[in-house]
Amino acid sequence: MTAVPLGPGAAGPGAAGPGAAGPGxxxxxxxxxxxxxxxxxxxxxGTIWLLLAAAVLTAGVSAxxxxxxxxxxxxxxxxDTVKISLTGVDLGQAVVxxxxxxxVTGEYSTGMIRVTLAAMPRRTTVLAAKTAVVTGLVLVAGTxxxxxxxxxxxxxxxGHGFSPARGYALLSLGDGPVLRAAGGSVxxxxxxALLSLGxxxxxxxxxxxxxxxxxxxxxxPIIASVVTDPHWERHLQQISPMTAGLDIQATTxxxxxxxxxxxxxxxxxxxxxxxxxxxxxxLRLRDA
Amino acid sequence: MTAGTVTSxxxxxxxxxxxxxxxxxxxxxxxxxGWMVGLVVAALVTVGVGxxxxxxxxxxxxxxxxxxLGPGGEAVADSFYFVRQPLAGNGSITVRVTSLTGQIPTGSxxxxxxxxxxxxxGPSMRSGLEPWSKAGIIxxxxxxxxxxxxxMMVTGGHGVRMQYDYTGDAPGLAGxxxxxxxxxxxxTRSGDMVTGYDSADGLSWARVGTVRLAGLPSTVQAxxxxxxxxxxxxxxxxxxxxxxxxxxxxxxxxxxxxxxxGNWPDGRWTGADIGGAGAMYPQAPGAFHQxxxxxxxxxxxxxxxxxxxxxxxxxxxxxxxxxxxxxxxVVVVATMFITAEYRRGLIRVTLAASPRRGRxxxxxxxxxxxxxxxxxxxxxTVALPLGEQALRKGGSFIDPVSTLTELRLVxxxxxxxxxAALLALAIGTxxxxxxxxxxxxxxxxxxxxxxxxxxxxxxTQWLLRVTPAAGFAIQGAYPRYPQITASYSAVGxxxxxxxxxxxxxxxxxxxxxxxxxxxxxxxxxx
Numbered sequence: 073m074t075a076v077p078l079g080p081g082a083a084g085p086g087a088a089g090p091g092a093a094g095p096g097x098x099x100x101x102x103x104x105x106x107x108x109x110x111x112x113x114x115x116x117x118g119t120i121w122l123l124l125a126a127a128v129l130t131a132g133v134s135a136x137x138x139x140x141x142x143x144x145x146x147x148x149x150x151x152d153t154v155k156i157s158l159t160g161v162d163l164g165q166a167v168v169x170x171x172x173x174x175x176v177t178g179e180y181s182t183g184m185i186r187v188t189l190a191a192m193p194r195r196t197t198v199l200a201a202k203t204a205v206v207t208g209l210v211l212v213a214g215t216x217x218x219x220x221x222x223x224x225x226x227x228x229x230x231g232h233g234f235s236p237a238r239g240y241a242l243l244s245l246g247d248g249p250v251l252r253a254a255g256g257s258v259x260x261x262x263x264x265a266l267l268s269l270g271x272x273x274x275x276x277x278x279x280x281x282x283x284x285x286x287x288x289x290x291x292x293p294i295i296a297s298v299v300t301d302p303h304w305e306r307h308l309q310q311i312s313p314m315t316a317g318l319d320i321q322a323t324t325x326x327x328x329x330x331x332x333x334x335x336x337x338x339x340x341x342x343x344x345x346x347x348x349x350x351x352x353x354x355l356r357l358r359d360a
Numbered sequence: 361m362t363a364g365t366v367t368s369x370x371x372x373x374x375x376x377x378x379x380x381x382x383x384x385x386x387x388x389x390x391x392x393x394g395w396m397v398g399l400v401v402a403a404l405v406t407v408g409v410g411x412x413x414x415x416x417x418x419x420x421x422x423x424x425x426x427x428x429l430g431p432g433g434e435a436v437a438d439s440f441y442f443v444r445q446p447l448a449g450n451g452s453i454t455v456r457v458t459s460l461t462g463q464i465p466t467g468s469x470x471x472x473x474x475x476x477x478x479x480x481x482g483p484s485m486r487s488g489l490e491p492w493s494k495a496g497i498i499x500x501x502x503x504x505x506x507x508x509x510x511x512m513m514v515t516g517g518h519g520v521r522m523q524y525d526y527t528g529d530a531p532g533l534a535g536x537x538x539x540x541x542x543x544x545x546x547x548t549r550s551g552d553m554v555t556g557y558d559s560a561d562g563l564s565w566a567r568v569g570t571v572r573l574a575g576l577p578s579t580v581q582a583x584x585x586x587x588x589x590x591x592x593x594x595x596x597x598x599x600x601x602x603x604x605x606x607x608x609x610x611x612x613x614x615x616x617x618x619x620x621x622g623n624w625p626d627g628r629w630t631g632a633d634i635g636g637a638g639a640m641y642p643q644a645p646g647a648f649h650q651x652x653x654x655x656x657x658x659x660x661x662x663x664x665x666x667x668x669x670x671x672x673x674x675x676x677x678x679x680x681x682x683x684x685x686x687x688x689x690v691v692v693v694a695t696m697f698i699t700a701e702y703r704r705g706l707i708r709v710t711l712a713a714s715p716r717r718g719r720x721x722x723x724x725x726x727x728x729x730x731x732x733x734x735x736x737x738x739x740x741t742v743a744l745p746l747g748e749q750a751l752r753k754g755g756s757f758i759d760p761v762s763t764l765t766e767l768r769l770v771x772x773x774x775x776x777x778x779x780a781a782l783l784a785l786a787i788g789t790x791x792x793x794x795x796x797x798x799x800x801x802x803x804x805x806x807x808x809x810x811x812x813x814x815x816x817x818x819x820t821q822w823l824l825r826v827t828p829a830a831g832f833a834i835q836g837a838y839p840r841y842p843q844i845t846a847s848y849s850a851v852g853x854x855x856x857x858x859x860x861x862x863x864x865x866x867x868x869x870x871x872x873x874x875x876x877x878x879x880x881x882x883x884x885x886x
Contacts, residue, residue: 118793133811137811137814137815137819140815140816140818140819141815141816142816155814156814159811159814159815162807162810162811162814163803163807163810163811166799166802166803167799169799170795170796170799173795174793174795177795181703277394277794278793278794278795279692279695279696279699279700279794279795279798280394280398280692280696281795282692282794282795282798282799283688283689283691283692283798283802286688286798286799286802286803287685287688287689290684290688290802290806290810291409291684291685291688293810294681294684294806294809294810295409295412295681295684295685297809297851
């Protein structure tokens with residue numbers, strides 16, 4: 073109903089003129105959509121602050137976690153130093169979720185979504201473009217946050233009893249498991265963003281959407297903690313997006329994990345994929 | 361708008377009165393369907409998640425899981441080796457203890473330490489003492505579990521103690537017992553009163569404590585005992601609790617002088633394990649050996665209140681675990697109660713109709729607080745009994761609490777909901793964006809629990825004292841006992857602050873946030 077007054081290409085930045093139908097059309101549609109989404113997200117003042125907050129919170133909480141962990145001299149501390157150093161991801165993900173949710177619900181709250189869909193009637197393309205732009209931004213912020221976390225762990229932990237002299241290797245990305253944990257944490261943040269994007273597309277209201285995402289992430293681990301039946305607890309940890317996804321950070325005691333690191337990240341990827349699929353379907357079928 | 365100038369002054373006063381404002385805010389809250397649905401969802405998940413709380417009761421002996429109750433009504437572990445004879449009427453027992461030794465498992469078996477692990481789970485033992493391994497003299501109403509008692513004892517790491525009726529504990533002489541530095545212990549009964557004394561030389565005695573054991577029968581069981589609590593060594597700690605190795609331990613006390621005063625009709629000692637087979641508390645078989653006036657007693661188990669979650673009973677606050685989920689829904693609704701006004705521009709109408717902005721915020725706070733309190737009250741009132749029923753059906757034993765405690769859990773949970781909602785309302789007023797405000801409130805409330813997996817215990821305890829998450833202390837149902845070594849973690853229902861202090865911390869945060877919100881609301885353009 074909203075598409076009537078506007079020509080299909082009228083509001084699409086970088087789109088070809090109305091008469092320019094041709095073989096390059098589909099490609100430029102995608103490029104145009106990407107450009108539009110990038111412009112929208114770039115020019116909303118909140119975006120840069122949220123990205124900054126995600127990186128700073130991730131690195132800051134990681135540094136605080138490393139600083140609060142000590143190993144008394146003479147004691148044998150069974151501590152996964154890599155996981156400790158990446159603790160900030162537990163909270164940084166909340167900011168990433170806000171960013172992803174607002175990328176969608178911001179358009180609904182202002183009515184902008186009607187303009188967007190009028191300009192780009194292929195709704196799946198719109199969602200795909202949003203996904204791509206959010207992925208890129210979170211990739212950058214996540215990488216900065218995670219690198220900062222690893223650096224903080226490398227600088228702080230040796231002074232707290234986790235020194236190479238006592239058998240705790242200095243954190244280094246040249247180390248296979250450390251690289252997997254760090255790189256996986258960045259991917260984890262990206263997948264959280266995609267999950268949030270999907271949920272937000274279904275719910276469309278920022279308060280409810282962020283509440284749903286955070287409930288999904290944080291409530292299941294807390295429920296699992298009171299389920300004292302080990303079988304049930306393990307099962308909950310295997311299906312919960314947060315606990316399963318964060319298995320990617322483990323570098324010690326891998327055999328005791330509910331899932332292997334990559335399988336855990338796979339569970340989160342399935343959640344994110346499912347949410348995006350649901351979002352895409354709802355976006356296509358529902359009035360904006 | 362409604363009351364014209366022709367109406368009486370009473371109605372006019374009401375027109376810009378606070379009551380009108382309250383009604384306006386209540387109408388706003390009531391008529392947005394999503395918010396009402398959100399509150400109903402909050403109540404439903406609070407109840408529903410609580411029903412998921414699940415505990416399998418594994419008892420090696422296949423008997424029903426249950427614990428004896430002490431004189432105060434609390435669940436207790438009452439397993440020890442008792443060398444006894446009846447004492448008729450008033451009298452006393454005096455002993456000299458010259459050694460306390462023990463055996464603990466080598467700890468090769470891994471797995472979650474639970475009740476009913478059985479003595480067979482850790483067959484290899486090495487010599488060693490638990491800090492609360494104990495041997496001494498005891499005077500009990502009967503030999504049945506949960507009977508009233510008073511005891512004087514030497515311990516592995518806490519010197520001489522007088523303990524009574526499971527929860528009572530008073531310190532006596534410090535230091536370890538040995539042949540070079542023996543300990544004299546004495547218990548005297550006079551009516552309902554039992555007094556414990558200790559001495560380092562048998563000449564100068566110090567009174568450790570006097571207790572009144574109400575309803576003590578005229579003939580009591582008295583004598584020597586030894587007990588040693590479960591040995592646990594925590595191997596790894598996760599949000600789900602800790603897994604460790606462990607098993608029953610043994611303590612052996614040597615008494616080289618025993619003197620009895622009063623009427624002891626039997627004139628000979630009988631030894632038996634109290635608790636024994638079928639007990640939930642893992643116990644290794646004890647024994648006693650008597651030779652030339654010297655008695656050596658070996659025993660296993662503990663005479664102490666049960667610490668729910670550490671293997672015996674279940675914590676009643678498990679039924680309220682849905683609070684976390686319910687809080688998220690409540691926080692969303694309370695935040696949107698103000699942020700939606702900004703999003704839709706309704707705030708300008710609201711402030712035009714009632715220019716005194718502080719009063720608008722106050723009205724919103726009162727309406728939010730009352731409605732959310734009512735929601736929480738309904739949710740907790742239903743969740744507690746339903747959850748208890750579900751746990752019992754699963755075969756679990758819930759450590760009993762007083763009615764007053766149950767009342768506090770229900771009302772406290774409702775208050776937790778209400779104050780968290782006020783915090784959300786205040787942060788929503790400051791931030792004006794629902795996504796950011798909702799996230800901020802949820803993160804400060806759940807972060808300490810999420811971070812508990814990785815942070816050190818000290819850091820977690822600190823977070824639970826100063827952050828709004830301290831409010832969950834209102835759901836702490838049981839006291840922690842210094843005379844029992846257990847992992848008193850927040851996840852297990854033990855908080856660093858006492859219940860009302862924890863809620864007060866949350867209230868302080870909410871009050872500070874509301875103050876700042878009122879200030880910003882007045883200073884900023886809407």
